[in-house]
Structures are given as structure tokens and as C-alpha cells.
Amino acid sequence: MSDLYHVSSSPHVRSKDTTGKIMLYVALALVPTSLFGIYNFGWKALLLMVVTIASCVASEWVYNKIIHKDQTIKDFSAVVTGLLLALNLPVNLPWWEAVIGGVFAIIVVKCLFGGLGQNFMNPALGARCFLLIAFAADMTNYVTDTYTGATPLAAMRNGETVNTLDMLIGRTAGTIGETSVIAILIGAIFLILMNVIDLKIPASYIITFAIFTLLFGGHGLDANYLVAQLCGGGLMLGAFFMATDYVTSPITPVGQIIFGICCGILTGLFRTLGANAEGVSFAIILSNLLVPMIEKITVPRAFGVVKEAKNKEGGK
């Protein structure tokens, strides 16, 4: 019997893509943003990154160990979660609060729901929102040696004018990774070129938000205001790196556009009506919750199937 050959179901070849490689690309795409964060806010930013990544990876390792699951830390997804969380924190946050954030992201948002691929909410954003509520003062303290003022969006809300060029480059107060639009876009272009993300979600998100702001923002056709709104408050980071999270966005192509529109409308609502000047994080995690419903109504019609057939079979 030893000379039997291997048998398996077709196909017998596979592409070179792996989950680990995709996550590594995402981590690489965050490098410009991370480097700019360190440059802008100093070594404390690096410390926070190290702390969140370590706590995320360690939480996953320990969790898997305790419930006897195969180790999954090698897929880099915990690294990406940790890094994204750090980029969403103000640099002044005490390190132990960041650790709590990392543990919350991995254990509560991700592992308790079944681990990679099963969480219904973006872990990094879930943790950020948790920290915003748990440590409200620390999480909204953006004052550093360099930046003594408020974040650009908060400043605009107080009627001050902001320098949009500074916002593009990133020389403003804010969370570690949200300030530099240019650094974020470099990473985003890399992800698009590597086929990791496409423009459906980011474009529909950003365009919807822009239209919403023009119509209901109360500033009419004020280009400066619009650009500042687009560049500020982590919108770019959210649109390209958080809303595009595979697990928590719809898999159906039309669903992705609807999801982007939801994010855009919610962000617009929070910013114009909310007590806070930002709102990207909450907009995205709320939209995350809508994903199952969005998918349900956007099952694409299969190739060559005409509409009548769909009503007969799939129209329940």
C-alpha cells in the first residue's frame, strides 16, 4: 500500500497568498503612519505601540493556551490590531491603560466571539471606544509639549481657523496615527497596489461624508472647512485602515458600498450633531453591527441569473 499516491479534491494548486502575508502587508502599510507618529509625538509614541502590540499578542497567546486552541499569533493579526490601537490613542495615555485596551481588544472583542474571522466589531476600534468611556479624561487629553491647543476639529468647532497644509502633513494634535494624511495615503496606496484593499469602502465612505458635510455641515461650500473635516479626526485612517477590515465589513460588493455610505452618514451625523467633534470610531463600529443585515439584502445575483428567477427563489 506504500506506493499509493496522494488524493484530494481539486483544485490541486493554490495561490501564494496567505492570511499572514496579508496581515504583514497591512502592518507594513502602517509603517509610514507609525514613523510619522513617532517623529511627531516622540519616543512615548513608540512605547505605546510596543505596549499595545505586546499586550495584544500576549493576550491571544494566553487565551489560546487556556482554552487549548491552536496558536494563531503567527498570522500577525494581533500585531495589526495592536498597532492600529496604538495609532488611535493619544500619546499621553498612561501605558497601563493602553495595556488594558490591548487586552480588551483581543480577549473581549475578538477571542470571546471565536477568534480571527468571528468578531463582529473591529477590535482596535472596540477597544478605543471602551477606553474613551473608561478613561475619558486621559483619552481626550491631546496636549503635548509641541501641541498645546485642541485637535483641529475641536478648534474649528470653537470657531478657530485651522491650517489644512499642517493637517495634510500631520503637524497637529491628535491621536498618534491620525494626524498625517500623507503618511496614511502612502500606506493606503501600497495596500491598493498589493490588492489587499480596494476603493469600494474608502471611496463610498469619504464621498458620502463629503456630500453630507456640504449639505448639512452648516458651512456651505467652504473648501477649507471641507478639507479640514476630511483630513481631521482620523477619517482617513478610519476609511482606509479600519472600515476596510475584512472581518467586520460586508463581503458582498454592493454591501461594501452601502457599508461605506453608512459610515459616511454616521460620521457626518456625529460630527454635526454630536457633543464630540470626532466620531469616526463610533461610526465604524456601529456600521460594523449593520453588516449582517447589509449582507442579507445584497446577495449578488449569480452570473446569468435573471431577475425573475431571483424573485422566485431568493426573494424570501
Next chain:
Amino acid sequence: MGLKTFKGGVHPYEGKELAKDQPIVEVVPKGDLVYPLSQHIGAPATPIVAVGDKVLKGQKIAEAGGFVSSPIYSSVSGTVKAIEPRRVAVGDMVNSIVIENDGEFTETAYTSCDDVTKLSKEDIINKVKEAGVVGMGGAGFPTHVKLSPKEPEKIEYIIANCAECEPYLTADYRRMMENPKELIEGMKIILQLFGKAKGIFGIENNKPDCIAKLQEMVKDDPRLEVCPLQTKYPQGGERQLIYAVTGRAINSKMLPADAGCIVDNVETIISVYNAVKLGMPVMKRVSTITGDAVSKPGNFLYSIGTNYTELVDAAGGFKVQPEKIISGGPMMGFSMFGLDIPTTKTSSSLLCLTKDEVAALAPSACINCGRCVTACPEQLIPSRLAKFANNGISEEFEQWFGLECIECGSCSFACPARRQLAQSIKTMKKQVLAAKRKK
């Protein structure tokens, strides 16, 4: 890229350079020949010989078992040794006629036809039916059934499937390079059946020499046309090919004829030519014997029924012991646990790989990345279908159009989590269809 194609698809490693430039070599069968009675879609053929009978090369040994069925001919002269179940490429045991080859190759006489244009439509279809022509690309659907649509006057395109989109396979390519005349004449015979139809050769652009050659040969015939296609798997899928060539989309409940099309592959059309023009039944075909385990990969013309072992010997044997051998291409072919398997009308290739790359891969969690969605040529959501399949939820499986799957394997190929999406979906499809038949 202005080239015609379909939406979705993948780009696997082509591997065609291994055998592409090897001219077709004829293999003379030595050992016993085995003819499974089911080497086509439809009812199995009924044997018309008994153990001990002497048969000639080209003699009918099994009669079609119904309208959707096909007769089988002996490809050697010799004695019927047994009629017994034998293992075939897909793994099943199938009742087969075994013929002991006397090595003489004494042939029956064939009645060739000097002027095929004088034949009536019924004559042509009868000759195709009698010769046992079936879809030789792999499906094995009896060609005479395909050529007898309900409304023949509505057929507008006869599409020659010259895509050969499966990696590694080069048999059709060699046929086009070496036997283009037979291919074109075969097409013309089919066109005789359908007055309105145009004959189109759909060829992937990784075969520019074939495109140029056929274009040159058909340029004076207004009814023939070469349609270059983008190189992408599964360009040779029937629905994908029809869409690329005509822009018409069909689903699983429709036949190509519903879109005014009939699709036949290269080897099949050449068999039609042999059947109608030369009066010769289907006895031989060309296959590619290839893979990194084979000493001299190449393309071989052999007698159907020859054991795969003899074909591997013809290709110089193994230079390295293979880990996996596949009948057909790497995307849709069947892996076999032994070489002692007879070739059939649908054996397009034998692929011998030193490494079974799939065995080493462990599936991990789906991250919902959507690569399977982008890859699916049927615009399905394979990851969800596989989930429904694994959980046995047939209702949602159908609502998400699971039955439209063409089993091309693009989803599994693309999956970065190495999930066996196609396998799950294929299994569920069979169960759902079986349950439907019971009702």
C-alpha cells in the same frame, strides 16, 4: 486590455512550457486495453461482445445504452478477455470490457466520404452518434445530443473551445498547431447543420502562434472567425467562453443552445471530422503527459483504453517519484491513488507532481477577505456557500445561488486561509441536487 474575457477568474502558474513544444508522438499499445462502459455522461454503453470473442481494431464492442449515451469501439485487435468492474480515474469501479491486444492491429474497413457537403443533416448527426463522439475536454457529453438542439434554426454560434485554460495542458495547443485543417474541416461539418451559425475559434492569447495560424487559414471564409481571449482561468468554462465570445450569459438551468450557442472542444471537433469525413470511430486521442516528475513531458496520440502506465513509459518514465498524479489539469482534474487506470475518451492529461502542495497546507479561519468573491467566475460568495455547506443549511445555500457553481476551483485556489471551499460547495451541490431528484 481590449481582449474579450469574463468577470472574475484567477491566474495559476501555467506550467505549459514543460510540454508545449513537444510534437505529438504516437504510442503503440502493448498490454491489455480496458474500456469502461461509462466514459460519457448518460446511460452506460451495453457490451455487444462476449468473453473469448475476437475483435478487430475499429470494431464496435458496446452499443449506446440510450439516446444520451455513446457506443464504444475497440482501438486494437485481439480477444475479449473479461467484462468486469475496473477502477477508473475518478476512483469508481466501472464495468469494463478488457481486450487482450494481439499486437497485429488488424483494422476494419472504414467508409470515408468524398464530399461531406452532400451529406444531409441527419446523416451527419448519425455518423457522429455512431462514431461515439463525446465532449473530449473532460465532461464527456455525447456530441450528437449537443448537435440536436430543440430549435436548430436558432443556433447562431458554434464555438470551438480552444482556450485550454487548465494549467500544464498542451494537447489542444499541439492539435491546433499540427492538425488545424482537421479542426477547421470539422467545424465546417458542424456548420452544415446550422445554416445561420458562425464558427468561432476562441483561443487564449497565451497561444499567439495558434491565433495567427488559424486566422490565416480562415481569413477567406466568411463563416469562420478567430476570437482571441484573455488568458485567465477558467476561460474555457462553457458559460465563461460563451460570455467572452458573444456577451450572452447563461445560468445552470440553461443550455448553451438557449443563448444560440454550441460549444465543442478541439479534440471533439477533430473527432467529428474523423467520424464524418473518414468514417472512423473515436479510438484515439491526444493527451499531455506532464509534470515535474516526468522525464520527458510531451503530447501523445494513443489508443483510448491504454493503461496510464504505458503513457508514463512513453514519456520516459518518472525521473522523480511523484507524490500526486492527476488525471486532467491541476484545477479540476482528479487525483488518482495508482497509475494502473485505463485512459478514456475524456482523458485530456496526466499530471505528475513531485510535491503535493495542498497536503502541506492547513486550513485556517476565514477572514472574510473576499478573494474568493473576486475569483468566482459565477459571481457567487464562495466563503458563505462553503459555510452553509459545512453546516448543512441547504435552504440558504440555494438562496445564495450555490447551485450555479461550476466547480472550477478558483475560490479554493485564491483562498489565503487555505480553506477547501470548492470541495465543500461541490459536496453540498450534489446533496441538494440528489434531494431535488427524490422529490
